[in-house]
Amino acid sequence: xxxxxxxxxxxxxxxxxxxxxxxxxxxxxxIYGLIGRNGAGKTTLLSIASGQxxxxxxxxxxxxxxxxxxxxxxxxxxxxxxxxxxxxxxxVGGLKVKDYLKAAQTYFPNYDKALExxxxxxxxxxVKKRLSKLSKxxxxxxxxxxxxxxxxxxxxxxxxxxGLDVVARETFYKIALEEFAESGRTFVISTHIIEEAADIFExxxxxxxxxxxxxxxxxxxxxxxxxxxxxxxxxxxxxxGRKVYHVEKIxxxxxxxxxxxxxxxxxxxxxxxxxxxxxxxxxxxxxxxEA
Amino acid sequence: xNEILSKEKSIYIQISEMIENDILRxxxxxxxxxxxxxxxxxxxxxxxxxxxxxxxxLVDSGVLYKKRGIGMFVSSGAKKLIMKRRKAEFYENYVRxxxxxxxxxxxxxxxxxxxxxxxx
Numbered sequence: 001x002x003x004x005x006x007x008x009x010x011x012x013x014x015x016x017x018x019x020x021x022x023x024x025x026x027x028x029x030x031i032y033g034l035i036g037r038n039g040a041g042k043t044t045l046l047s048i049a050s051g052q053x054x055x056x057x058x059x060x061x062x063x064x065x066x067x068x069x070x071x072x073x074x075x076x077x078x079x080x081x082x083x084x085x086x087x088x089x090x091x092v093g094g095l096k097v098k099d100y101l102k103a104a105q106t107y108f109p110n111y112d113k114a115l116e117x118x119x120x121x122x123x124x125x126x127v128k129k130r131l132s133k134l135s136k137x138x139x140x141x142x143x144x145x146x147x148x149x150x151x152x153x154x155x156x157x158x159x160x161x162x163g164l165d166v167v168a169r170e171t172f173y174k175i176a177l178e179e180f181a182e183s184g185r186t187f188v189i190s191t192h193i194i195e196e197a198a199d200i201f202e203x204x205x206x207x208x209x210x211x212x213x214x215x216x217x218x219x220x221x222x223x224x225x226x227x228x229x230x231x232x233x234x235x236x237x238x239x240x241g242r243k244v245y246h247v248e249k250i251x252x253x254x255x256x257x258x259x260x261x262x263x264x265x266x267x268x269x270x271x272x273x274x275x276x277x278x279x280x281x282x283x284x285x286x287x288x289x290e291a
Numbered sequence: 292x293n294e295i296l297s298k299e300k301s302i303y304i305q306i307s308e309m310i311e312n313d314i315l316r317x318x319x320x321x322x323x324x325x326x327x328x329x330x331x332x333x334x335x336x337x338x339x340x341x342x343x344x345x346x347x348x349l350v351d352s353g354v355l356y357k358k359r360g361i362g363m364f365v366s367s368g369a370k371k372l373i374m375k376r377r378k379a380e381f382y383e384n385y386v387r388x389x390x391x392x393x394x395x396x397x398x399x400x401x402x403x404x405x406x407x408x409x410x411x
Contacts (some may be wrong), residue, residue, distance in 0.1 A: 120368070177332050201338060
């Protein structure tokens with residue numbers, strides 16, 4: 001099976017180490033959600049994994065081909081970066097959307113013009129406009145169009161829905177799923193809008209301060225992590241010997257986020273309330289600040 | 292297949308329950324093809340693997356069966372099967388809980404039966 005592998009990826013900017021030895025295997029035909037706080041290193045990781053930036057240490061391979069400076073490997077990967085256009089028409093900002101798309105397609109051997117045309121229509125994007133005249137949401141549409149139309153086996157989306165209205169976000173999820181079903185490509189999608197995208201991720205990756213702290217099947221994770229609350233000693237008894245995150249205490253009452261063993265079930269008792277948690281709540285419990 | 296997904300339960304369980312509801316309501320008939328996992332994924336904006344998990348629950352319980360290369364079909368007798376299993380679940384999840392709570396409240400068996408009759 002085709003895989004993309006990151007081995008021991010370290011990235012330093014000067015003396016500032018932002019990725020601390022990341023090991024990660026992405027399998028073909030899966031949709032991964034990459035979730036992390038601002039500054040966690042998501043964009044850095046994706047740009048290194050796609051060969052756009054060098055790693056300080058470590059190696060990326062796709063189907064055992066080194067990615068760095070290797071066109072055969074690079075042809076299999078698309079990383080559609082967030083477009084940050086500065087005011088005025090300097091640089092990329094001065095390009096019309098259609099010229100930007102024309103330039104982008106030269107990087108991808110499988111680029112699909114028909115899919116591009118369909119997406120332009122679905123998003124009602126005016127391709128004659130200059131990038132500098134587009135809103136944040138419209139710039140996101142441009143990056144989505146490049147990513148989907150690239151037809152690259154490994155495609156990374158960097159906050160594709162940032163600035164998109166709710167209807168356009170829904171359009172993106174549907175078309176991405178459709179393309180995924182047809183092609184069996186691998187998608188990595190980073191996002192801060194966790195809950196609405198949770199159901200399309202087969203697996204989630206939590207990136208916290210330069211480390212992957214979790215890689216799990218989304219549905220299984222949501223089933224395994226519960227919120228337990230009650231009198232302190234009763235909650236402590238349940239926490240004993242289990243992985244526990246984010247403990248809160250109010251008077252005699254205590255609450256904790258608890259990871260159960262696969263298949264294990266914890267029922268409500270008269271003493272302790274056990275509640276399911278959604279992906280966003282789990283992320284906050286694992287990567288948020290301790291109270 | 293027109294219900295909406297809630298956050299209360301696992302998505303794949305909701306998918307299997309929705310298909311079951313459609314069978315009970317004669318929206319999906321026995322020996323009829325059910326939507327593919329890719330169709331379900333698109334309708335509900337969920338991962339196809341999750342949709343497949345929901346469908347596979349029904350295959351394992353005999354409600355659906357697979358025709359190789361064609362898709363999933365509703366088994367004959369599926370309706371009866373679903374009813375039977377739901378009755379068993381009703382007993383486990385509701386009836387036992389009701390009896391338990393009635394005991395906690397100090398109610399007699401007669402009190403409980405009277406209450407049920409009133410509710411009708």
